[in-house]
Amino acid sequence: MDPMGGDYRAQARYFAPLAVLDGDVLTERQEELARAVLEAVLLAGLQPYNAEAAADGEETGIGLAPVPGNSWALRVSWQQDAAAATHLPTDLCYAQQAAMHQALRTILAAHRFWIEDGPLGEAPVVRGLTRPVG
Template sequence: MDPRGGDHERQARYFAPLAVLDGAELTEAQEQLARAALEVVLLIGLPPYNLEAAADGEETGVGLAPVPGRRHALRVLWRQDVTAALHLPAELVHAQQAAMHQALRTILSAHRFWVEDGPAGEAPVVLGLTRPGVT
């Protein structure tokens, strides 16, 4: 499936299990968050991480990871191109990673996801589709 266009909802359902890093298991609540978050990711034009493509060396994209011990929380991470990162200074790779995580935090918050407060540049943790008290 091509993540560059089409029905974002359908594509999010397709990519949700493929975007989970290390093939981790998601709870039902995390799966719902995964599909919704990936729909936004696709809508804004970022590629989702794809476990199948990563096996062929294409590891760039927005990945998902369950938060240990928190059945309703999902971490949304940016995976940089590993090969490109090898040719850049470590501080530049770190700055790019932090910038992408901050962008994801801002975008998900703007789309009214309940995003846990955390340090700038850290991968955002999504707690719900809407922040409590927001309509």
């Protein structure tokens, strides 16, 4: 997963377009935010979703999706390994997904991202690099 020899900023730039789910296209502002989000999660030791690896069945990682109607926000979600999830009870899969989303919310908040308020188990929506004061 380290194509850039430990340079997290370079890795975030590399993975930003690959981590976008469902082939969505990001705006310039979302692309900038995607790089910052991925740098934070890489620093936390989490791997980004990789569309190229997903084509080979390796679907686990942090995925990004544009928020409909908002050209500058991103939804940041954990993509579970689909093959492993088939061997687990549905409630366990849901609990794991909710826990990872809560972990993402905590990590991103610690890095001072502006995160939209929402239920703890849902994928966080990141609105900016820092929360506005006031």
